[in-house]
Amino acid sequence: MIEGLTFEAAPEAVTRPLVSLIVPVLNEQDAVIPFVQAIDGMVQSQWPVLEDRPRLEIIFVDDGSTDATAAVLRGLCAGDKRVKLVQLSRNFGKEAALSAGLKASRGDAVVPMDVDLQDPPELLRPMIDRWQSGVQVVNARRCDRSSDTMFKRSSAQLFYKAINSLADHPIAEDVGDFRLFDRAAVDALNEMTEHSRFNKGLFSWIGFRTETLDYVRPQRAVGDTKWKFSKLLALAIDGIVASTTFPLRIWTILGSVISLLAFGYAGFLVIRTVLFGVDTPGYASLMAAVLMLGGLNLLSLGLMGEYIGRIAKQVRGRPLYIVADKVGF
Missing domain, CATH: 3.90.550.10 (Spore Coat Polysaccharide Biosynthesis Protein SpsA; Chain A)
Structure with a gap:
């Protein structure tokens, strides 16, 4: 005893x-x-x-x-x-x-x-x-x-x-x-x-x-x-990813909205060019758009990677x- x-x-x-x-x-x-x-x-x-x-x-x-x-x-x-x-x-x-x-x-x-x-x-x-x-x-x-x-x-x-x-x-x-x-x-x-x-x-x-x-x-x-901060953060990410696929759906919705805005803006540029000729391209606005879309792409890829990584862990079949x-x- x-x-x-x-x-x-x-x-x-x-x-x-x-x-x-x-x-x-x-x-x-x-x-x-x-x-x-x-x-x-x-x-x-x-x-x-x-x-x-x-x-x-x-x-x-x-x-x-x-x-x-x-x-x-x-x-x-x-x-x-x-x-x-x-x-x-x-x-x-x-x-x-x-x-x-x-x-x-x-x-x-x-x-x-x-x-x-x-x-x-x-x-x-x-x-x-x-x-x-x-x-x-x-x-x-x-x-x-x-x-x-x-x-x-x-x-x-x-x-x-x-x-x-x-x-x-x-x-x-x-x-x-x-x-x-x-x-x-x-x-x-x-x-x-x-x-x-x-x-x-x-x-x-x-x-x-x-x-x-x-x-x-x-x-x-x-x-x-x-429980250190890194472990708590990892647990929080696991919790959100394991509980819902809504974050993926957000990017579907956001991508659709951005595509519609892009097509609308492209149409606006075509009409303006036909009516008023070609303006000098704006470097600042072009870079802002490229950086914004590039950042969104990287963020969405990272999010998809979180889900894909968990799929890979699951299909390995390890205990x-x-x-x-x-x-x-």
């Missing part, structure tokens, strides 16, 4: 539902034990009667950690049968790691969580209560972002406005991966074959009866965030992730 943990061997009563917690980790050797302790304390306080408690499995997905995270997790697995480990062969990214956890889960309900305790364990009880009342997806929505920096708040607002104005199926604002899924919803997610994953978009696309709980997100308890080892299953 790991010192400080007080897990008890609860009887595996088949009448009690099984709830799977999916926890992707990357270099979180100092955070995993406090997380398990917090879950253990929450379960004992929220469900004081053992027979009323849901059964739990805590599935950690090690996304290619280079520190002692895997060793700590193996120790936890040896000390408690509810703790399980899916170890990926390298770092595939959080979206892939979360997908690996969903695939490995056996629960009647599944809850993705962050190991840093910014997803409060105390919210699990009301989420499970909503699920047991018949709700199939329970979203956890941040109702206060005052702890974020001004840049993070404004960029998040801009992202949600942009994607929800373009996406075929808008995503829930201020809702991350922390939410509860019924087994039927998890099975639907596991059928998704996209290699450029944007899980928030998939969570919205599958539908099902959904309710939302508001909460205040606390500060990170242990460690540092792994979304590779599991190097499983412990506790």
